[in-house]
Amino acid sequence: MAAGGRASEPLAELSHYVVARPIYSEPGFQEENERRPPLPPTLRERAQAACRCSRKRAFQIAKSFLPILEWLPNYRVKEWLISDIISGLSTGLVATLQGPFPVVSLMVGSVVLSMAPDENFLIEGSNATGANVTGALIDTESRDAQRVLIASTLTFLVGILQVIFGVLQIGFIVRYLADPLVGGFTTAAAFQVLVSQLKIVLNVSTKNYNGVLSIIYTLVETFEKIGTTNIADLIAGLLTIFVCMVVKEINDRFKHKIPIPIPIEVIVTIVATGISYAADLEKKYNAGIVKSIPRGFLPPEPPNVSLFSQMIAASFSIAIVAYAIAVSVGKVYATKYDYAIDGNQEFIAFGFSNIFSGAFSCFVATTALSRTAVQESTGGKTQVAGIISAGIVLISIVALGKLLEPLQKSVLAAVVIANLKGMFMQVFDVPRLWRQNKVDAMIWVFTCIASIILGLDLGLLAGLLFGLLTVVLRVQFPSWGGFGNIPGTDIYKKVKDYKNVIEPEGVKILKFSSPIFYANIDGLKSSLKSTVGFDAVKVYNKRLKALRKIQKLIKKGKLKATKNGIISEPGINNEAFETDEEPEDNQDPQVPTKEVEIQVDWNSELPVKVNIPKVPIHSLILDFGAVTFLDIVAVRSIKTIIKEFERIDVRVYFASYQDNLISQLERGAFFDDTIRKDIFFLTVHDAVLYIRNQMTYSDNQDPIFEKISLMQESKEPIEFTEASQPDDELDVQEEAMRRLAS
C-alpha cells in the first residue's frame, strides 16, 4: 500500500473534492426558484420551449455529469474566496500530517501484497531460499512498479463496479453493511494493522503471506523470530506508543479547555527524525529507517485488464466500503445544511473518478471524516478549498519527503498502533450486543473472525452474506402458536403465553408470523400438525383403511350398516375383529372398494382395531396478519393444505390477511370452485363469529352430537381412493425434486 499510496495521494485528494458537493447549499438558487412558482405555459411558450428543449437538456445532462459547470460560473468571489483559501490551507496541512484513510488503504494493500509478494522479485544469484527471504536481494524497483500497477488497476476496476452499481440503482446494498458487521470488520482491520505494524516495530523480517490465515502466519512467524528484534527500533517504537497514547488521553480529557488538540504525531515524528539523524541510529544500531521516498509522478498508464479476474472479489468489497464511508460522512452535512444526497449518483461520481484515477496510477478515492470536518469548520465553501488543500499535499510530498529519510520505520509504525485503541475498544460492545440481540452479536463475531481468517475483502463479503442469511433464517423460522380468545374481548393471544385464554369449541387458530415461501413451507406444515394435534393426511389414510376393513366385516356379516352409522351384530366376539395389520390389497384385489355406502362417526368407538387419530375440531383459522408475501410454492401448498383438511371435514379459514395477499392468491390460481373468497375474514374474531353462527344454524342439537352429525351430513362423501400416490399432485415442492429423480 505504501508503494501505491504516496505518489497518488494528491490526485486521490483531487478526485475526492471533484466528487464532493459545495459544503453550503446555494441559497441564492433556492430562493430564485421559490420566488418564481411555475405558471402554466401558454401555447407560444410551449413552442419556444420545444425549440430550446434539446439544447437545454444537453446542458442539463452535462451539468449533472460535470457539476463544476453549475457552481463555478456562479462562484461568489468576494464572499467565498477568502474562506476557501483559509479552509484549503488548514485541510491541506491536516491531510499532510495524517495521511490516507486506513481501512480502504489496508484493503488495497492486502490485494497488492498478495498479488505481488517480495518472493516474486528476488534477484537471481542472491542467497534466497523458499522459506527465507530475509537476506535475499529484492528488485525493489520492478516490485514497486508492479505494485503501483496492481493498485491502479484495482482502482480502475473499483470505479467500473461503482458505475455499474450506480447505473443499476442498487445504492441500497450499502445498507447491508449493518452496524454489528461494521463493528466486527473494523476490529478485524485493526488487528490486521496491528500485526502488520508489529513486525516493523520489532524490525523482524517475515515472509509476505497471503490468502487464508495469512495474518495468523505472519503473527506466528513474528514471534518465532522475536530473537532477531532490533532493540533500538523496539525502544523507539515503545516510547512513541507510550507518548502518543498519553498525549491523546490528555487531548481527550481536556478537549474543552485546549483550543486545538496537541499534534503529537507531528511532534514525535520531527523529534524522532532529529534523534535518528543526530545519533546515526542506522549505522550504530542497524535501525530500520525510511531511507528513500520515491518522488515525482508516474506517467499515465493503462490498467492491466488481465488482472481483473484475480481481484474481482476484493474490488467488490472495496467499492462498497469506500462508497459507504463517503456517503455516511456526506449525510452528516446533508442533514446539517439541508440538502439531499442521491446515493446512486454518488456511486456513479465515485465510479468515474476512480476509473479516471486508475489511469494515473492513483489510489481508490473515499472520504476522511477528520479532514472534511476541518474544511467545514474553517469555513470552506466550495471545491476551490479542495483544490488548494490538494496543492498543499502536493508541495509537502515533493519538498518534505527528503527530510524524513532518517526517521525510524518503527516510529511510524508505533504512531499507527497508538491510534488503534478506539477500534480495539469495540470488542467490549460484544457482550452488551449479546444481551441485546444474539443474532447481531453473531454477525459481529462472524464478520470479525471471517475478516481475520479470510482477509478483509473476502471476510467482508462473507459477513455480508452471513448477515443476509440471518435475515432469511429469521424469516424462515418464525414464531408461531395456537391462539385463543381473551374472554369478553375480540382479542386473540397465544394460548401458551397467557392465562385464561380460551380456544373456541372445535376451532383451532394458528398464527404463523412470517411470509410463507419455499423455505418455510415445511415449517408451516409441521406447526399446523402440532397446533391441531394430528396429521390430516395420516387421518385420511387411516380412515380409508378402517373403511375397507368395515366393508370386509359387513361382507362377512359381522357388521351391519344402518342409516345412523354401523352397529356390530350381537353375539359376535370382539376378539374376532381384524387386527391392525396391512390388509394386503395387492394380493386381495377381489374385495370391491366401492360397494356399500357407509356413514361413519369417526369420533365414536369403531368396531375395528385401527388407530385413527381423533379429530376434535371442525374448523381451522389461519391468522395471516404477518404473512406479507407468498411465493408460488406457498400458494400451491396452502391450497393443498385446505384440501387435505376438507377431506377429513375440517374447514379452513383465513383471517387478518393483508390486502395485497388476495391479488397474489388470485394470480397464483388459488381460487376455484371449492376454494372461494368467502373463507377470508378481516379479523380472527369475525371468522370465529361466522363459524359459531354456522354451527348454530346447521345444528341445534346438544354440542356433543354436533360434530357427529356434521360428519354425517358432509356434502362430499369420502372417496375410496388412496391418498398420496406418487403421481398425486398434492405436494408441489416434492414434485419438483422428484422430476430430478425420474
Added chain:
Amino acid sequence: MAAGGRASEPLAELSHYVVARPIYSEPGFQEENERRPPLPPTLRERAQAACRCSRKRAFQIAKSFLPILEWLPNYRVKEWLISDIISGLSTGLVATLQGPFPVVSLMVGSVVLSMAPDENFLIEGSNATGANVTGALIDTESRDAQRVLIASTLTFLVGILQVIFGVLQIGFIVRYLADPLVGGFTTAAAFQVLVSQLKIVLNVSTKNYNGVLSIIYTLVETFEKIGTTNIADLIAGLLTIFVCMVVKEINDRFKHKIPIPIPIEVIVTIVATGISYAADLEKKYNAGIVKSIPRGFLPPEPPNVSLFSQMIAASFSIAIVAYAIAVSVGKVYATKYDYAIDGNQEFIAFGFSNIFSGAFSCFVATTALSRTAVQESTGGKTQVAGIISAGIVLISIVALGKLLEPLQKSVLAAVVIANLKGMFMQVFDVPRLWRQNKVDAMIWVFTCIASIILGLDLGLLAGLLFGLLTVVLRVQFPSWGGFGNIPGTDIYKKVKDYKNVIEPEGVKILKFSSPIFYANIDGLKSSLKSTVGFDAVKVYNKRLKALRKIQKLIKKGKLKATKNGIISEPGINNEAFETDEEPEDNQDPQVPTKEVEIQVDWNSELPVKVNIPKVPIHSLILDFGAVTFLDIVAVRSIKTIIKEFERIDVRVYFASYQDNLISQLERGAFFDDTIRKDIFFLTVHDAVLYIRNQMTYSDNQDPIFEKISLMQESKEPIEFTEASQPDDELDVQEEAMRRLAS
C-alpha cells in the same frame, strides 16, 4: 462420466439400497409396542434397567448406524423372500436397461471433464496443435484412470459434506431448492445434455471446453465443424430419435391399455448393434462405435485429497442435489406407508455411503424414482431385493458389455436426446409462472441461464443465492401506507386503496408490513416522511432557525413576546423583516441564543420569512402487525424516530405489536424515562381511542386552537441546540459507517 460411471455402477446401486429403508414398515414391531403400553417401573425394575442401560444403549447406537442389525434378524423368510427375489430381478433389469440417474451423472461428468480434459493426455509426437486435437493421439488409459480418480475423490468429498450437513442438523437447506429453481436447473441440465450428445450424433470432434460458457463454446464449435459430420452416424441418430419419440408417445397415449411400456430403447439398441455389426459401419463409413468397454473392477484406491480444493463448490451442489432427489422420492413412500423420514439421519447415511464408495472408485449415490417404483410395485419388501437387483446389474456389465461393442455411439446419444423432451417442455411453465408470480419466474430464468453459463454446479449455487436474495429483497422492500378508519368499525385500511376511509383528526397511522432490520431502516424512515408529509429533523432545524431570527427581532425591538405568543410591534413595515437567508452565525457570534423564553405557535403565520413545513398532526401510530422481529439497529433507530418526533411535539404510539417484540425491545434498551410501555396498544383502534380521549381531556376548546395550545403547554421546552451535529448519536447506522472514515 462414462469412465467413472460404468465400473462403479453396481456398487453405487448397492450403496443406494443399503441406505434405503424397507419399503413396508414392519407392522409386527408396531403391534408389539401397541400391545404393551409402558407401565410405571417398580424400584426393582429401575435397578435392573440401570444395569442394562449402557449395553442396551450401545446396541441402539449400533442399530441406528447399521440398520441391518435391526431388520435382518427379524427377516420373515416365508413371507418376504419370494417377493424380494421377484422384485430384485425386475428392478435389476430396469436398472441395466436405463443406466444411472441423469442430473447427478451430468454434474459429476462436468467436473471430471473440466479437471481432466483430453488435452492433458496427448501423446507426445502426435500431430496435435493447441486449437485442434481432432487428429491427435490421446493416452486414453491414463486419462480414464485420472477421470475415475477424480470421480471417486468427488464422491468421497460429497460424502464428507453430507455427513457434516447431517451432523450440523441443517437438512433444511434442501428446502432452498425451490420449485422454480429446480425447473430452471433441470431445463439447463437438459440443454447441457443435448449439446454434449449432439456432437456425438454428428460425430464431430470438439475441444473439451470447461468453465464459464463452455457449453456455448462447444455448441459453436460443433456448428463450425458441421461440415465434418459423419452421415452414417447422423442418419442412425436421427432415425433413433424419431423411432424413440414416436414409440414413447404411443406408450404415453395407451398407458392404460398396454400392460407394460414398450422398452423401445432396448429394442433400438439391439437392432442398431446388429446392423452396425452386419454392415461393418465402422470400416465402410468410418462411423464412431463404442469399441471397447473396460471390464472388471478396480482395486480400492484412496481419494486424492489434494484435489479437494478444486472441487469444493461442485461437491457442495452435488451433495445437496443428490440428497434432495433421494429424500423427495423417499417421502412419497413415507407418506404412503406411514413412516417418518429423519432428514438429518438420511444425510448422515448418504454421507457415510459416499465416503465408503469413494474409496472403491464409485460414483455418487442417489435415488431413481423409476426403479424405486418398480421395486415397490413388484412387491419388494426389504433390502434383499436391492442386493438381488445389484447382482443382476453386475452380471449384465461383466457379460453383456462385449456384445455392445459394434454399436454406434450416435445411437446411444440419440436415445438420450429422445428422453429430454419432458425436461425441455418445462420452458412452457415460464409464461404461466410470470403471470402468477414475477419473482418466481425470475428465479426460474436466472437459475437456468446461470446453470448454462457457469455450469451446473456453480449455476445451482448462484440460483440458490439468488433465491435467498429475492427473499431478502421482498422483506427489505415491503408494502406500506397510511391507514385510516372505516367509519363505524374498528377496522383500519390503507387510505389509497379504499374509498371513504377516514384518517382521525391530527393522527397519522403508518403500517410498515415487514420485520425491521438494518437493510430496511432507510425504507421505514422514508415511508414515515412520505406518510406524515414532512421531515421531523428538518422541521426542528427550521424552527430553531426561526427562533433565532425572532430573538434577533425582539432584541432589535421589532417584535414583542407576550404570554400568548409573539406580536409584531405596530407600525413596523413587513418588508423590513429578515429574509430567509443564512443568518451567518459564525461571523455574528455576539447574538446570544438563550436569552428570551418565547412560546411560538408554529402553525400560525410567523413574522419571519422562514419556510417551516407545517406539522398538521399531534400523534403518529405505527401499526406493527407485520413486524415479526427487530434487530439492534432497528431498535435504536426507532428510539431515535420517537425522539425526533417528540422534539416537534408529535407523540408516537405503537399498535398491533407481536408479543415477543416487547421483550426484544426490552433487551435492546429501548425503554427509558421518556419512552415507556404506555405507548404500546393492542390494536390501532385502541390507540386512536386513547389519543382521542387524551385530546378531549387535555383541552376542551374549539379543535382549531387545540393544537396551538398543545404546543404551548408542551412540557419540554425546545432547546436551542443545533440538531444533527457530526457527533450527534441519533443515527446509529450512519455512526458505524463514519467510524470507518475517522
